[in-house]
Amino acid sequence: MFTPSQADVRRFFCGAYAKGRQGLPMEPLELLAWQWIERHPEYHAELADLDAALASMHVVHEARDNPFLHLSMHLSISEQCSIDQPPGIRQAVELLAARRGSLHAAHHEVMACLGRMLWESQTHGRPPDGATYLAEVQRRATADGA
Template sequence: MFAPSQNDVRRFFCATHAKHREGSPLTPMEALAADWIAEHPEYHAELADVEAALAAVYDVEAGRTNPFLHLSMHLTITEQVAIDQPRGIKQAYELLAAKRGSAHEAHHEIMECLGEMIWASQRSGLPPDGERYLECVRRRATGLTPAHAAFES
């Protein structure tokens, strides 16, 4: 299993940002990351300073968004949609993107569900619940509650 460290992730995004700015060739994963970095100019200054990025502490209580977590979640969702895993995420994403009129906004809504799933898994000590995650995304895409979804089927 691929399990990069926090510093590995931060170096990856900083290096990708630098390569993209320089016009250097990018790997396929770097190209995906560069697209999401471009969508978030508010992170560019943080990505431009590797040493500061490695030392930064992103404290939720202080109201600081962790750009590396945010961009990692974009990559995760991009990959999930590309391979339709969990099965049905691609359709739910497409519905949500159409509903919001924005793939980027759909990603941000899916991030809420992904974050909830990870938090619940960490809190319970159980594996992540992909079905619950997918149901969360479907609810956002359709506006139906689980009871409504069952009734509509």
């Protein structure tokens, strides 16, 4: 399994941003990243400056999202849906997207569930609970008034 470092992640997204802006050929994962990057213009300035992105790796900005974490979560959810892992996630995200009228909005709701699952896993020192994660996404996708 490939486990990229924080610097690797920042290089990847900054590189995908640069290639996308220049219209250069991209690998499939870079293309997927570029599609999410385009939906987040608020991150473009940070993605445009790799040196600054690497220099600020250990700086915590309490008032805003980490663009690299946010985009990584978009990629994770996209990958989960593409392979339907955990089983049922694709259908739940598709239903949530239909109810919200936007895949992007659905992803942002799923991020809350994914973040909670990862936090619980790290806090309690146990493996991520995919069943609880899926149940939370399904609940959001099927809740009355959603």
